[in-house]
Amino acid sequence: MLRSQIKKDIEKVVSGVVGQWDGGIEVTRTADEKFGDYSSNIALRIATRNKKQETRNKDELYQSPMEFAKILADSLKSQPYLEKLEVKEPGFINFFIKDNIWQKEVEKLLNKKAFGSPYSSKKIIVEFTDPNPFKEFHVGHLYSNSVGEAISRMFEALGAQVKRANYQGDVGLHVAKCVWGMRFHIKNKKLNIKNLANKNLGERIDFLGLCYAAGAEAYETDAKAKEEIIKINQEIYEKQDVIIEYKLGKAWSLENFEAIYKRLGTRFDLYYFESEVGTLGVEIVKKNLGRVFEMSKGAVIFPGEKYGLHNRVFITGAGLPTYEAKELGLAFKKYEDFAYNLSIIVTGNEIAEYFKVLLAAIKQVGPAIAKKTQHVAHGMVRMPGGKISSRLGNVISASWILDEAGKRALEFARQSEKGRRQDPDKIAEVVAVGAVKYAFLKGNASQDIKFSFEEAMSLEGNSGPYLQYTHARCRSVLEKGRWVGRSVGQRADFSDLANEERILLRALGHFEEVVVDAASSFAPNQIAGFLFEVAQKYNAMYNNLRIIDSKEPDRSRRLFLTHATAKILEKGLNLLGISAPGKM
RNA sequence: GCGCCCUUAGUUCAAUUGGAUAGAACGUAUGGCUUCGGACCAUAAGGUUGGGGGUUCGAGUCCUCCAGGGCGCGCCA
Numbered sequence A: 001m002l003r004s005q006i007k008k009d010i011e012k013v014v015s016g017v018v019g020q021w022d023g024g025i026e027v028t029r030t031a032d033e034k035f036g037d038y039s040s041n042i043a044l045r046i047a048t049r050n051k052k053q054e055t056r057n058k059d060e061l062y063q064s065p066m067e068f069a070k071i072l073a074d075s076l077k078s079q080p081y082l083e084k085l086e087v088k089e090p091g092f093i094n095f096f097i098k099d100n101i102w103q104k105e106v107e108k109l110l111n112k113k114a115f116g117s118p119y120s121s122k123k124i125i126v127e128f129t130d131p132n133p134f135k136e137f138h139v140g141h142l143y144s145n146s147v148g149e150a151i152s153r154m155f156e157a158l159g160a161q162v163k164r165a166n167y168q169g170d171v172g173l174h175v176a177k178c179v180w181g182m183r184f185h186i187k188n189k190k191l192n193i194k195n196l197a198n199k200n201l202g203e204r205i206d207f208l209g210l211c212y213a214a215g216a217e218a219y220e221t222d223a224k225a226k227e228e229i230i231k232i233n234q235e236i237y238e239k240q241d242v243i244i245e246y247k248l249g250k251a252w253s254l255e256n257f258e259a260i261y262k263r264l265g266t267r268f269d270l271y272y273f274e275s276e277v278g279t280l281g282v283e284i285v286k287k288n289l290g291r292v293f294e295m296s297k298g299a300v301i302f303p304g305e306k307y308g309l310h311n312r313v314f315i316t317g318a319g320l321p322t323y324e325a326k327e328l329g330l331a332f333k334k335y336e337d338f339a340y341n342l343s344i345i346v347t348g349n350e351i352a353e354y355f356k357v358l359l360a361a362i363k364q365v366g367p368a369i370a371k372k373t374q375h376v377a378h379g380m381v382r383m384p385g386g387k388i389s390s391r392l393g394n395v396i397s398a399s400w401i402l403d404e405a406g407k408r409a410l411e412f413a414r415q416s417e418k419g420r421r422q423d424p425d426k427i428a429e430v431v432a433v434g435a436v437k438y439a440f441l442k443g444n445a446s447q448d449i450k451f452s453f454e455e456a457m458s459l460e461g462n463s464g465p466y467l468q469y470t471h472a473r474c475r476s477v478l479e480k481g482r483w484v485g486r487s488v489g490q491r492a493d494f495s496d497l498a499n500e501e502r503i504l505l506r507a508l509g510h511f512e513e514v515v516v517d518a519a520s521s522f523a524p525n526q527i528a529g530f531l532f533e534v535a536q537k538y539n540a541m542y543n544n545l546r547i548i549d550s551k552e553p554d555r556s557r558r559l560f561l562t563h564a565t566a567k568i569l570e571k572g573l574n575l576l577g578i579s580a581p582g583k584m
Numbered sequence B: 001g002c003g004c005c006c007u008u009a010g011u012u013c014a015a016u017u018g019g020a021u022a023g024a025a026c027g028u029a030u031g032g033c034u035u036c037g038g039a040c041c042a043u044a045a046g047g048u049u050g051g052g053g054g055u056u057c058g059a060g061u062c063c064u065c066c067a068g069g070g071c072g073c074g075c076c077a
Helices: A002-018 A042-052 A065-076 A099-111 A139-157 A173-188 A193-197 A201-221 A223-242 A246-265 A276-285 A323-337 A347-364 A365-371 A398-413 A424-441 A455-457 A463-478 A485-490 A498-510 A511-520 A524-544 A554-575
Strands: A028-029 A036-041 A082-088 A093-099 A123-127 A161-168 A270-273 A294-296 A301-302 A312-315 A342-348 A374-378
Touching: A002 A028, A002 A042, A002 A065, A002 A093, A002 A139, A036 A347, A042 A065, A042 A093, A042 A294, A093 A099, A099 A139, A099 A554, A123 A139, A123 A276, A139 A161, A139 A246, A139 A342, A139 A374, A139 A398, A139 A424, A139 A498, A139 A511, A139 A554, A161 A342, A173 A201, A173 A223, A173 A246, A193 A201, A193 A246, A201 A223, A201 A246, A223 A276, A246 A424, A270 A276, A270 A347, A276 A312, A276 A424, A301 A347, A301 A374, A312 A323, A312 A347, A323 A347, A323 A365, A323 A485, A347 A365, A347 A374, A365 A374, A374 A424, A398 A424, A424 A463, A424 A485, A463 A524, A463 A554, A498 A524, A498 A554, A511 A524, A511 A554, A524 A554
Parallel strands: A123 A161, A123 A342, A161 A270, A342 A374
Antiparallel strands: A028 A036, A036 A093, A082 A093, A294 A301, A301 A312
16 A cells, blocks of 8 residues: 555654654545645644654654654655655645556455455454344434444455444344234234245235334333333243244344345344344343442442443333443443454434443443444434324335335436447446445444435436446446456556646556545445545546546557456445446 | 434535645536447535634634534333
């Protein structure tokens, strides 16, 4: 990576001039090309430090950042990769990289299997999606799934060993409500549960939805039903496998989830259920009762207030584990299964505060595990109409949103026929999934998404389809230009570039850094932004310069740039969990 | 009432984690296909970064106060 090379070189020069410097070296990509390709503020930082420490009189040499920058630049300017080096007020050092160095950089990164970073060969477990059997798989789960899958793939690109984990709430009041609803409907409508089991998946899932709604409503309005539901809840904890409605409902739900994962291109290595980690959680809490946990009003709580947080119930008065105790058990169970260096947990941010309490509790019980745990909270998906809530019954199911997107994509696929389209339904599905995922991933995950069908499914501008389209266009150009492989790229002459080519080449060359930075900060949106930039710059070149009918050496060089763009768009989209069809 | 998070162009979002003149997309206006895929490209207008104060070489970013919004606040998940 060019950036780390520059860092290394600066470090060498700095230690030669001022001795030991452990404030780190910052080398950043410049926002404006007139400042070169990379820039460092090192002179500003060191000179400022000296000023703050009032060493001015002792060491006049470093008084001015500008002067100090000039001294550093003098020793740096002879690096072979440099076109030129400039020092600019108030003390930035700007690096201008030679075109052919960028070309080599692009070739190198295209051939890399894994990008270099501190994460290579580390064991990382990523927990995400976490849908609840018996309840709907809604847009929130889709959001979590998109973020978690992208994070997993980014770390895999850095050579980490990644396990995907999915934690599912198969016990608890919501389940009891649904089971109660199943019994209610079966009795009322004189249904036969065996006949139900033979219906297709869609019908069974719709049935579960009705049952949950009935149970949830009865719980609020009917005191007798409420009592029954609480009793069912107890029974499920004790002997879940004996309850036929429970067994079937859970199996149907899980079957449905798998169908959705397949559609989204996700798979999981490890599945956890609340029913199995609950007992472990209770065990851990009881073992630490008195030391970490306390009795309070008949329940076992973690006194978060001692740590500037809230108190939380871990075991209820009835002796059942709450979500907190289960998640505590889960943290240890995951470590048992896969001795991770890093555990990433992706959830909605409405439980961000509760998670702090949980982490504080884990820290008391197992400090090593707490240290390795990272919570990534994503925002909520909102509709213009208002809040999405399962209580209010206005949740949007993931399948529905994908189907809606699919309809639009199909309309387009059929409209602009070009004869080279093989399977419109298949293409439409890829475009629809890509459009929805990209809409979720292009922004900062911590913020809420204002979801509008207009925008997510308009196939223009900063969207998944735009990137897919650009990729397909590249592939088409390569095919027509009879591009035969990278040997042509090596022979391509990069001594005289048009402006559009220079700009594109430089953008492509930053791919590796972007992936490393995006993974390190758990931010898929950085990749999305980068890909959009690359696509725009390629399209600018495409529209302003001829490629396959231009003369050599322009032709080979532009084909190489097209090849590199296609590769990087494909790889980058894959990092986001979006596939890039060759034709669409 | 207490705690956490958020507020950037008409709208949806960026801003390399404290760097240089705050950038894109959508929408709006204008222009570009007998031409490699028009799901495209080019040009323009659009900003007191919610408001005040502070920290420093330098603040959208950090501290503080205020306003507006969201989420959470013991036996749900």
